[in-house]
Amino acid sequence: MRAYTPKDDVQKKPYYTDRYWVAPQVAKSDVSEDAVFAHDLEAIKAKFEVLDAYIQVKQMVVVINAADNFGVIELMKNELEYNQLSELSAIDWLATEGKFEIFYQMLSMSKRKRIRVKCKIDEKESIQSLSSLFRSADWSEREMYDMFGVVVNNHPFMKRILMPDDWEGFPLRKIYPLQGDEFAQWYEVDKIFGKEAREIIGPENRDPARVDRYDTERFSRLGHEVPRGTDISQGEPDTPLCYQENEGVFLIQKFDAEKSVVISDRDR
Amino acid sequence: MAQHQVNYLKDGGLPVALTTIDKVVNWGRSNSLWALTYGLACCGIEMMASGASRYDFDRFGTIFRASPRQAELMVVAGTLTKKHAEFIRRLYDQMTEPKWVISMGSCANTGGMFNTYATVQGVDRVIPVDLYLPGCAPRPETLQYAVLLLQQKIRRESASRAQKPKRLM
Numbered sequence: 001m002r003a004y005t006p007k008d009d010v011q012k013k014p015y016y017t018d019r020y021w022v023a024p025q026v027a028k029s030d031v032s033e034d035a036v037f038a039h040d041l042e043a044i045k046a047k048f049e050v051l052d053a054y055i056q057v058k059q060m061v062v063v064i065n066a067a068d069n070f071g072v073i074e075l076m077k078n079e080l081e082y083n084q085l086s087e088l089s090a091i092d093w094l095a096t097e098g099k100f101e102i103f104y105q106m107l108s109m110s111k112r113k114r115i116r117v118k119c120k121i122d123e124k125e126s127i128q129s130l131s132s133l134f135r136s137a138d139w140s141e142r143e144m145y146d147m148f149g150v151v152v153n154n155h156p157f158m159k160r161i162l163m164p165d166d167w168e169g170f171p172l173r174k175i176y177p178l179q180g181d182e183f184a185q186w187y188e189v190d191k192i193f194g195k196e197a198r199e200i201i202g203p204e205n206r207d208p209a210r211v212d213r214y215d216t217e218r219f220s221r222l223g224h225e226v227p228r229g230t231d232i233s234q235g236e237p238d239t240p241l242c243y244q245e246n247e248g249v250f251l252i253q254k255f256d257a258e259k260s261v262v263i264s265d266r267d268r
Numbered sequence: 269m270a271q272h273q274v275n276y277l278k279d280g281g282l283p284v285a286l287t288t289i290d291k292v293v294n295w296g297r298s299n300s301l302w303a304l305t306y307g308l309a310c311c312g313i314e315m316m317a318s319g320a321s322r323y324d325f326d327r328f329g330t331i332f333r334a335s336p337r338q339a340e341l342m343v344v345a346g347t348l349t350k351k352h353a354e355f356i357r358r359l360y361d362q363m364t365e366p367k368w369v370i371s372m373g374s375c376a377n378t379g380g381m382f383n384t385y386a387t388v389q390g391v392d393r394v395i396p397v398d399l400y401l402p403g404c405a406p407r408p409e410t411l412q413y414a415v416l417l418l419q420q421k422i423r424r425e426s427a428s429r430a431q432k433p434k435r436l437m
Contacts, residue, residue, distance in 0.1 A: 163351065163386070164350070164351045171385055171386070176385070177385070178383075178384060178385065179383060179384065179385060180384070180385030180386075181385075184350070184385040184386075185385075187350045187353075188350050188353035188354070188388050188393065188394055189393065191353070191354050192353060192354055192357045192394060201393055204379075204389040204393070205378070205389060205390070206383060206389065208378070208383070219400060222402070225417055227421075227424060243413075243416045244416075244420070245420060245423065249295065249298075249423065250287055250291045250292070250295045251295055252295075252299070
């Protein structure tokens with residue numbers, strides 16, 4: 001008999017899983033292989049707890065406790081010459097671990113090295129802001145809040161950055177549907193016309209292959225334009241790029257190619 | 269005694285043309301379509317090219333205006349995001365009657381390839397559209413053709429009565 005799988009959290013799971021799929025892993029190597037990284041790691045280890053550290057694609061990855069994030073980045077900036085925070089965001093591991101992974105990508109211009117600092121927080125947990133250390137963290141943390149719902153403490157302006165302020169839901173979470181939940185699908189209708197207008201305007205057409213019986217009435221083909229309501233059951237009349245009505249337009253002369261003159265003498 | 273015989277009924281005789289008021293008004297409206305500058309995405313680049321010297325919209329009387337109060341044509345050129353939907357409606361409401369809308373490009377027509385949570389699936393969910401222009405992005409010639417078709421549409425309409433309220437699709 002096939003093993004029973006609970007169906008109440010299907011949204012959290014991808015719709016298809018290959019049982020024999022093994023995700024490819026980038027090879028990890030020991031930190032001691034690189035003298036610069038080994039020195040940096042010793043400096044971090046002297047003050048903070050390091051959960052894991054390894055080198056991947058010539059970059060060191062340091063996993064720390066989430067509470068230490070400000071201290072570690074401050075140490076790296078002030079003492080280890082990692083003077084640029086090039087990227088910062090979150091990764092959604094809620095379905096498998098119930099946690100967000102926050103990563104900080106650091107660059108040292110003088111050492112020509114990159115370090116990625118990682119930490120994990122729970123869904124409802126918040127994290128300390130780095131915007132007093134790096135200005136670049138300001139918008140990145142707002143984007144992280146906007147897309148994942150990770151609240152950042154001590155941020156000067158904790159507000160959505162891309163989505164509208166009254167948006168509900170966090171679009172980059174794995175459980176968020178690509179085509180939007182009900183709030184997202186009716187957002188513009190609700191906001192402009194009110195919820196009563198939902199019935200009049202109707203749901204979005206998300207099917208690009210849908211054929212509507214009114215399509216031929218509402219739209220005409222390019223080169224066969226006819227006014228709305230014209231009977232085209234006997235085929236459309238051919239309108240070869242007609243820029244004017246056939247009988248001409250009041251006060252506008254039609255260009256006559258027969259009467260036109262090509263000027264060959266440029267100095268005329 | 270006139271030296272030259274003038275036939276007043278022939279062309280160029282009398283500076284008079286007989287027509288109906290509808291035709292005069294529609295002639296004026298259709299040949300001075302002032303468009304709102306409304307480039308939302310890459311279609312906006314094609315719209316700008318249509319307005320610039322090579323394609324030259326001015327010769328059709330289409331002049332881009334930066335204010336909805338001076339414009340009667342809205343060329344929605346590009347992807348309309350849900351965040352922006354309320355502003356397009358507000359700008360449309362600020363335009364003076366009579367007003368027309370050209371939906372330019374796949375994104376404005378149906379949402380195009382952006383079948384996502386953040387894109388309005390066709391501007392006709394928010395404002396009534398007169399002319400849908402296919403293409404991704406339509407070339408300036410196509411936009412010119414659309415404006416000329418819209419001119420024909422305006423000339424067909426009755427000018428003396430108030431515009432019928434247009435409905436959303």
